[in-house]
Amino acid sequence: MPVEVAPGLAHYLSEAWGQDVTISNLSQSTAGARRHNILFDATAGDTTHHLVATIVPFGETIINGVDAEAAVRDVAEKYGVAVPHVHLVRTDGDLVGGPFFISEMVPGETVPRRVLRLVEEQGIGETVARQLGESLARLHSIEPSEVAVPLRTREFEGPPAVAALAGLRAQIDLMPLRRPAWELGLKWLERRLPDPPERETIVHSDTRNGNLIVGEDGLRAVLDWEGTLASGDPMQDLAWPSLRMWRFRNDDREIGGFAGRDPFIAGYEAAGGNYDAGRFHWWKVEGTLRWSVGLAGQTMGFLEGRVPSIVMAASGRRVPELEWDLLMLIRPS
């Protein structure tokens, strides 16, 4: 894949910058399952730029288009969210096999276990958790209307929690197997439906360990904005990186395996965010159930022949992990 896109990138950048550009050192990042992230150097005259092309292959399901993703990243950057600067966006044509955008290459680790090793070596777990909280608060301070291209909206009607619950129920009803643990989770969520947030905000929706670039100095960038919602409950964003699934065996460090919740929330509040513990817990239960059903959905893709990958086949056998995590979260008092 990397070498094939070199002529398209060279052609595009030469046109965009008005001078001959040569492309070298291409490699594919392991981050991102559905999209290709190609790291490369672009040399124009005496200057070499270290860049990343994020390509959405034709035929892939589009959640937010590359133009919407680039637009929200632009605004987020202005508000001080850690995000790689987007240089160029191309939504049409067949230069590299699909729409793409080109952003600054930010050095650091993205693979969760490597991230956690680095965090451990440098002793920066609390720093990363606090910085993630700060970035989320800055994102949540943005008026959605400031994003130049419309972001995706909720699929179901009603306030964020009501819509999320309806979405979960619909997803569960598509499954060929019924799971009592899922039903117990749904019932728990129904009984404890929270009040809507005072103010709905943009929701990144996937700021977990694995979508972050971390260096020796801490959090350098939040990646993967393709699922960003135009508006929702900001506690959804805070709860998601706290799922046990994203701690990669550092079970006692709730936030991404980096640190406990305190520095994360301290960072969020210091940067102007309003934390609500009750809604946080509700969204943590919702996220755990949603990811359990999501893994089942991946396996349905395999069983129906749409995604003939053994990795997707294996997802179904991860469902009990999430069911366990869910049951621990909804323990009867």
Add this chain to the structure above:
Amino acid sequence: MQFVPEAADLLAAIGKLLDEKVLNVVPPDLQHQVRVAAHLSTLLEREARLGPAGAARERELLTGLLGEEVDNPNDALAARLRDGDDEAFEAAAWPALVEIARMDLAIAKPGHDRYEGE
């Protein structure tokens, strides 16, 4: 009746081969898939050994909870939880589902249930 080795022993041998011999010699873009295949082989080995006893205990637990023998107690419990409005029944379902999850995890991810926090 098949001759030996039994399914569990064959699956263990396949898993060991994939993990110890094949993984190191396949191209980098196949390594993750081979690692997953090795993992699934050892998972199926555990299923072959532990699955039958776990299924029997699951049926016993669910039947006890439902108070009657039914063809598919899993579906019946899911339906009762979905349609019902009985917090005491939901609280009674929790420990049974925890025990079932522990048995599922003994096959799918041994050790995951050692952590009982949030």
